[in-house]
Amino acid sequence: xxxxxxxxxxxxxxxxxxQQNTVGGMSKTIDLWGQKVDLGPHRFFSGDPRINxxxxxxxxxxxxxVNRLTRIFYKGKFFYYPLKPxxxxxxxxxxxxxxxxxxxxxxxxxPTPLSAIPTFEEWVVKRFxxxxxxxxxxxxxxxxWGIPCAQLDADFAAQRIKKFSLMEAIKSALxxxxxxxxxxxxxxxxxxxxxGTIYQRMAxxxxxxxxxxxxxxxxYRVIVQDGRATAxxxxxxxxxxxxxxxxxxxxxxxxxxxxxxxxxxxxxxxKLRYRNTILVFLQIDxxxxxxxxxxxxxxxxxxxxxxxNFRNWTASLYGTQPExxxxxxxxxxSDDALWQAKDAALIEKARAEFTASGLLGNHRIIQxxxxxxxxxxxxYACGYKTSLAPVVSYLKTIPNLSxxxxxxxxxxxxxDHSILMGLLAADNIIHGPSHDLWSINTDDEYQxxxxxxxxxxxxxx
Numbered sequence: 001x002x003x004x005x006x007x008x009x010x011x012x013x014x015x016x017x018x019q020q021n022t023v024g025g026m027s028k029t030i031d032l033w034g035q036k037v038d039l040g041p042h043r044f045f046s047g048d049p050r051i052n053x054x055x056x057x058x059x060x061x062x063x064x065x066v067n068r069l070t071r072i073f074y075k076g077k078f079f080y081y082p083l084k085p086x087x088x089x090x091x092x093x094x095x096x097x098x099x100x101x102x103x104x105x106x107x108x109x110x111p112t113p114l115s116a117i118p119t120f121e122e123w124v125v126k127r128f129x130x131x132x133x134x135x136x137x138x139x140x141x142x143x144x145w146g147i148p149c150a151q152l153d154a155d156f157a158a159q160r161i162k163k164f165s166l167m168e169a170i171k172s173a174l175x176x177x178x179x180x181x182x183x184x185x186x187x188x189x190x191x192x193x194x195x196g197t198i199y200q201r202m203a204x205x206x207x208x209x210x211x212x213x214x215x216x217x218x219x220y221r222v223i224v225q226d227g228r229a230t231a232x233x234x235x236x237x238x239x240x241x242x243x244x245x246x247x248x249x250x251x252x253x254x255x256x257x258x259x260x261x262x263x264x265x266x267x268x269x270x271k272l273r274y275r276n277t278i279l280v281f282l283q284i285d286x287x288x289x290x291x292x293x294x295x296x297x298x299x300x301x302x303x304x305x306x307x308x309n310f311r312n313w314t315a316s317l318y319g320t321q322p323e324x325x326x327x328x329x330x331x332x333x334s335d336d337a338l339w340q341a342k343d344a345a346l347i348e349k350a351r352a353e354f355t356a357s358g359l360l361g362n363h364r365i366i367q368x369x370x371x372x373x374x375x376x377x378x379x380y381a382c383g384y385k386t387s388l389a390p391v392v393s394y395l396k397t398i399p400n401l402s403x404x405x406x407x408x409x410x411x412x413x414x415x416d417h418s419i420l421m422g423l424l425a426a427d428n429i430i431h432g433p434s435h436d437l438w439s440i441n442t443d444d445e446y447q448x449x450x451x452x453x454x455x456x457x458x459x460x461x
Contacts, residue, residue, distance in 0.1 A: 002422025005202040008209035029194025042195040043188040046416035049450040074298040104129030120152035143305040192316040221257035229401040248405035271387040274375035280350035286363035
């Protein structure tokens with residue numbers, strides 16, 4: 001939507017095709033039981049002024065700054081992240097806390113050796129010690145990815161945990177470090193009517209500039225002839241010619257449907273996988289469940305990996321409604337029994353797990369609702385970059401085809417990352433190809449840095 005929005009502003013004729021009944025992808029907002037909820041927790045934060053300017057341009061003043069609280073829930077207790085020493089000591093107990101410290105000290109004396117392709121397990125153990133890895137990283141990560149941490153690429157840690165370590169956590173907790181990692185921001189900007197507002201407004205602006213937004217319309221494939229993308233083919237067989245095509249469909253779908261694909265590209269493509277998400281929303285007859293925006297569920301006895309409490313975002317989402325809506329997230333592959341389960345069985349599972357967690361308290365679950373999101377996580381299995389490289393090399397030979405977004409680029413994007421890809425894809429079309437979309441990294445240092453607060457764009461020193 002960002003790419004279309006920028007192109008439309010530049011006076012370029014654009015058509016947008018969306019398989020669902022509204023735009024926004026994974027970041028859409030839906031109406032549910034008289035309230036508004038997102039498809040899981042979606043915070044917006046960026047240090048890149050290009051991203052922040054377009055977000056503010058669309059959001060205008062219709063947003064609030066939300067104080068972030070996202071803790072780890074483990075064995076019925078809440079752990080702050082980043083680490084707060086007294087909280088961790090109280091919850092773990094002195095003996096377990098000492099085991100964690102000695103485990104970390106062992107890493108300082110005899111560091112875990114890294115494999116030729118470093119794994120997530122090696123990366124985290126090296127920075128936190130094996131004991132903390134087992135408590136606070138292993139269970140959650142294996143729920144998310146469905147593979148052992150020893151088979152997960154360290155890229156996942158590098159993107160989500162970044163340069164954070166136990167020593168950095170202790171320094172931060174004791175006020176000895178001024179570093180502020182993007183992973184740990186205390187506040188984020190949030191639209192009053194849900195995160196999907198941004199993309200709905202972009203779509204409206206596109207239509208006002210003469211663009212067509214085709215909802216409930218599935219693109220089956222991109223037609224490539226003589227090394228150029230010439231058209232798209234819809235699910236009903238209709239073909240539409242275009243000068244340039246920007247695709248956010250899963251890279252595995254797009255490339256596998258190109259005829260005469262080189263065999264080595266096809267072989268590489270078959271090694272790339274996506275993980276699905278099942279969201280089970282529960283309506284609760286109360287408002288004082290827990291104070292977090294969302295919780296990371298590290299308890300091994302619960303299959304859910306994350307629970308969002310939409311009561312703790314902004315009051316404009318729920319208005320005068322006296323109930324709370326929570327969302328329990330489950331992750332699976334398309335051939336897993338969980339993905340094949342009926343909605344009623346999933347709601348019953350979520351009801352049982354939320355009750356067993358103790359988070360329900362004395363409240364009552366009124367009803368449930370299921371949303372399924374296919375291909376929501378590109379799986380960073382060890383060696384995935386080796387498999388992706390031939391596919392990317394092949395796609396670079398098609399100059400008027402741009403793949404962006406989490407699905408399209410096979411990158412674990414946040415909203416800001418996807419917005420940047422859209423901005424630069426549009427810029428390549430408007431001003432000529434000067435950006436390598438495959439190398440975009442929102443963790444780059446910016447010559448000019450900014451953040452958003454309630455007053456608007458704030459330049460950082």
